[in-house]
Amino acid sequence: MTGIQRVVRSLAKELSGLAPDHEVEVILITFDPHNPRKVNRLSPAQLAQHFDPMNVAPSTNAFYKSSFFLFPKKLFYLTKRFIPQRVLGSYFFKSSVRKSVDFLFLALNFQRSLSKPQRVRFREGDVLLLVDAFWSTPNILPSTMEAKNCGAKIAVLIHDIIPITHPEFVDLSFAKKFSEMLPDLLLLADMLLYPSFYTREQLVSRFFPDDISIPNKRILWGVSKSRENSTLRNLSRMPNSIVMVGTVEPRKNHLLVLDWYLRLAPDKTKLTVIGKNSWIDSDLITALRRESQRDSGLTWIEDASDYDLDYEMSRHAIGLMASHVEGFGLPVLEYSAKGLRLVLSDIPVFRELASDSADYFDSKSIESLDQAIDRALIKKSVSSVPEVLWKDTALDILIFIKKELF
Numbered sequence: 001m002t003g004i005q006r007v008v009r010s011l012a013k014e015l016s017g018l019a020p021d022h023e024v025e026v027i028l029i030t031f032d033p034h035n036p037r038k039v040n041r042l043s044p045a046q047l048a049q050h051f052d053p054m055n056v057a058p059s060t061n062a063f064y065k066s067s068f069f070l071f072p073k074k075l076f077y078l079t080k081r082f083i084p085q086r087v088l089g090s091y092f093f094k095s096s097v098r099k100s101v102d103f104l105f106l107a108l109n110f111q112r113s114l115s116k117p118q119r120v121r122f123r124e125g126d127v128l129l130l131v132d133a134f135w136s137t138p139n140i141l142p143s144t145m146e147a148k149n150c151g152a153k154i155a156v157l158i159h160d161i162i163p164i165t166h167p168e169f170v171d172l173s174f175a176k177k178f179s180e181m182l183p184d185l186l187l188l189a190d191m192l193l194y195p196s197f198y199t200r201e202q203l204v205s206r207f208f209p210d211d212i213s214i215p216n217k218r219i220l221w222g223v224s225k226s227r228e229n230s231t232l233r234n235l236s237r238m239p240n241s242i243v244m245v246g247t248v249e250p251r252k253n254h255l256l257v258l259d260w261y262l263r264l265a266p267d268k269t270k271l272t273v274i275g276k277n278s279w280i281d282s283d284l285i286t287a288l289r290r291e292s293q294r295d296s297g298l299t300w301i302e303d304a305s306d307y308d309l310d311y312e313m314s315r316h317a318i319g320l321m322a323s324h325v326e327g328f329g330l331p332v333l334e335y336s337a338k339g340l341r342l343v344l345s346d347i348p349v350f351r352e353l354a355s356d357s358a359d360y361f362d363s364k365s366i367e368s369l370d371q372a373i374d375r376a377l378i379k380k381s382v383s384s385v386p387e388v389l390w391k392d393t394a395l396d397i398l399i400f401i402k403k404e405l406f
Contacts, residue, residue, distance in 0.1 A: 004159060006306075006330065007221060008132050014394035022398050029120050031143050039143055041118040124151025127191075127401055131157045134185055141181060144188050155191040155401055157219065158182075160327020161202050162251070169251035169324065183207065191404055192216040193397065195328040198349040215404045219397055221330055222390035223337045224306070235315045240377065241270040243316040243340070245309065245331040246323070248275045248285065248300075253322035253345065253363055255284050258291065261298060264370045272299045272312055313338040318376050321345065324363050329353060336385035341376040343369075357383035 012028050019026040032038040122128065128147040134140050134156070144154055163170040163178035170178070186192075186207055192214055194200050200218065204211060246252040254273065261271050273292075277285055292300040301308060313319065319335025320343045332353050335342055342358035344350040350358065361372035 004132065007159075010222065010224065010390040011131050011394055011397070014390045015398065018391070018394055018398055022402065024398070024402070027120060031140055039120045041120050122147040122150040122152045125405075126150070126152035127155055127405065128152050129155045129157070129397070129401070130185075134181065141184055141188075144185065148188055153190040153405065154188050155193065156185060156189045157193040157195075158199060158203060159195060160199050161206070162325055162327060164206065165202055166251070166325050169249070190214060191401065193219045193400070195219055195221050196349050196352055198352055199327045215400075217396075217400045219393060219400075220388050221328055221333065222388045222393040223333045224390060235311070237317050238270050238315055239317065240266060240268055241272070241316040242318045242320050242343075242373070243272045243274065243312050243335075244320045244322070245274045245313075245334070246321065247278045248273065248288065248302075249278045250282075250284065251324055253324055254288060256363065256366060256369060257320065257322050258284075258288060260366050260369050260373075262291065264366065268297070270297050270299075270316070272301065272316060274301045274304045274309065274312060276302050309334070310338075313340060317341060318343050318373065320373075321350065322361075322363055322369065323347065323350075326350070332358075333385060333388070337387050339382055339384075341379055341382050342385075343372045343376050354385050357385050 012026075015026045016028070028042040029039040030042050032040055126147065128144060130140070130144070148154055161178075161182065163175040164182070167175040192203075192212060193216070194203065195218070197218060200212070200216070244254070244257060248254055252275070257271070257273075261269065265271070273288065288300055292298045301312070304312075313334060317340065319331065319338070319340035321329055321331055322345050323329065324345070325347060326349050329344075329349055332342065332344065332350060336354070336357065342354055344354060344358045344360055345363035346360040347363065350360070359372040359375045362368040
């Protein structure tokens with residue numbers, strides 16, 4: 001349910017729907033965690049339901065998502081009180097927890113692996129379109145090379161290169177894996193897609209000294225059509241209310257927002273944070289969980305559905321993003337589509353997306369954030385960002401690929 005996975009689900013759905021009219025077949029695939037040269041077919045219904053976990057590499061997210069792990073979770077947080085922080089933060093402890101959870105996850109789903117998924121074989125004339133976070137899938141390079149050897153063209157969507165430009169915001173093992181895999185993947189790529197000119201500039205400055213030498217295009221991410229729902233239509237916006245969407249991690253700068261809420265926010269301010277916890281041990285997580293439990297004005301929704309997002313964005317007044325760095329910032333478009341006033345940190349990609357439609361602030365200054373929120377609250381009109389639907393994004397991708405093939 002991360003931002004990238006919302007992008008993947010939306011693109012998969014729209015590309016599948018557009019395929020017949022464009023005389024192409026769209027096959028959704030996952031990379032087999034047990035065979036470095038094998039990919040398996042995934043139906044749109046399975047993707048929509050987050051089904052078939054054996055077709056993807058095991059993830060420690062299962063530790064947080066599955067009710068089976070409710071007792072181990074509580075036990076883990078209890079033991080944290082008695083174990084020194086230097087032990088909890090050690091690489092050995094974190095890797096041991098991750099391996100143990102992965103083992104349990106595989107064991108619990110062993111029966112599903114007995115039903116063989118449908119294998120997909122690449123052919124000449126195919127296009128392998130990679131839209132996921134490539135570095136989180138260990139077998140993507142061998143499978144991509146296999147596709148290339150079979151005559152397929154490789155189109156890669158690079159969301160951002162934050163693990164290279166800002167490694168301080170990423171797990172060290174992920175940053176290392178990303179830095180090792182990206183140059184190899186760029187060598188295999190026949191076409192390159194990116195969601196912002198900011199990401200393009202970062203790619204050029206580090207990997208293409210003479211500009212990008214292969215066909216490439218900026219693909220602006222979209223938003224979903226507003227749901228025809230009487231509950232959502234009849235919602236009234238709460239005064240002095242702020243919603244903040246994004247995975248809870250240091251890069252998103254929740255700590256500054258929480259500090260502002262506790263110190264400077266006016267009385268009766270409502271702050272709703274929507275985003276999963278991506279950090280096992282963090283002062284931010286501890287503080288956010290503690291304050292949301294004792295303060296009725298602060299809400300943290302860790303497992304929000306798409307409907308939850310629509311609901312919360314329909315009843316708040318301000319949409320906030322305080323990130324230190326982003327490759328795009330999907331919530332900006334979603335906020336605007338829902339009629340929220342935008343309060344954004346002053347970083348290049350937000351200026352690219354929202355231009356003059358937002359109130360900006362210094363991501364390191366609580367006073368600057370306070371002033372931006374004050375400006376947004378007294379606005380009489382709401383500026384909007386040009387709206388792009390996911391269908392438009394998918395069509396843009398299809399036209400670009402067909403043009404380069406034919």
